[in-house]
Amino acid sequence: MSLLTEKQIAIAAVRRACALTSLVFNQLRQNETLTKDDESPVTVGDFGSQAVINTVLRHAFPDDPIVGEEDSAELRSDSTEAVRHRIVELVNRILTAPLQPGENEQWGFGPERGLSTDEVMDMIDRGNYNGGSTGRLWTLDPIDGTKGFLRGGQYAVCLALIIDSVVHLGVVGCPNLPLSASNPSGPRGCIFVAVKDQGAFQFSLDDPFNPETAVPLHLPAMSTPENSCILQSVGHTRLTVNDRVAQLLGWTMPPISMDSQAKYCSLSRGEGGVYLRLAGDLGYREKIWDHAPSAILIEEAGGVITDADGEPLNFGLGRSLENNYGIIAAGKDVHSRVLKAVKQVRAEGK
Ligand SMILES: Nc1ncnc2c1ncn2[C@@H]1O[C@H](COP(=O)(O)OS(=O)(=O)O)[C@@H](OP(=O)(O)O)[C@H]1O
């Protein structure tokens, strides 16, 4: 399956959504953040990004269902009128901006495509699909790492195409990630793209359709304890377990704490050593949009991604990873050593 059209459209959609989130961050006003039932934040950037991407997907692939993180229920009330209008303004500004190099007006961009408020709300709600094991579906995290986004740290716009429970395409935009890890204060804004059996690549977010700028990604097959460390979440992980795993592996480099799937992206280009996530809340089920877009990136970069038992992630059981607890992603050799250490730490009852 070449999936060339899907790849180009997903890249264009994610790039436009990143333009929206960057705009929002630069102009974030008071009262543009709501709190969801689980106490997590959601901003006009999350809703706007979801509306932009779903509009483009609707245009290109009208029959494809979408499992998106956000929905418009709270936005439709009287008390959120100002937020609602701001989202509509942002979405139309982004969708109607002139075509960018590499884009095609058939993809749902262009001056005539301004949407009404109801249409924008409906586009957000095209993400309400419950998932499943057969057929095509897209999964979307319009801003992953919303807390990171709010504090000016790392966040990512993440989109994946799943066919019959298997991830075939992943596109992750990281507006705040330096293009080169060796130059952390250098230019920022990367997009990571992986297609099944076609490899994984990083591009500049400014120039994602130029194959000459593509950097192929490879996870090192082997590593030494001196140059390995854990890439971990800022909030959602059991840090005592991670510390003990590092100790068992003889890793002395301090962990890298980073919000969002930018962790997976960093790993895919050889930074750190392992993405390790054992949720603090044992009842929590990971969401497919938090991992599917990057799972294929890790695999196509030559790495392995499993749960904490070493089992493959099953993306066909609905909106959550119902059968998987914990995530370990790393190069092949590192993965098997980390898995062994995680099993030992769990046996120790940590
Ligand atoms: N309890 C619990 N346990 C584990 N994970 C949870 C939990 N609650 C939420 N989430 C999801 O974590 C996503 C953010 O992951 P990060 O690795 O960026 O975490 S953190 O921001 O560094 O804390 C975050 O994604 P976004 O909401 O898209 O930011 C959530 O989907």
Ligand SMILES: [Mg+2]
């Ligand atoms: Mg969220």
Ligand SMILES: [Mg+2]
């Ligand atoms: Mg997320």
Ligand SMILES: [Mg+2]
């Ligand atoms: Mg999110």
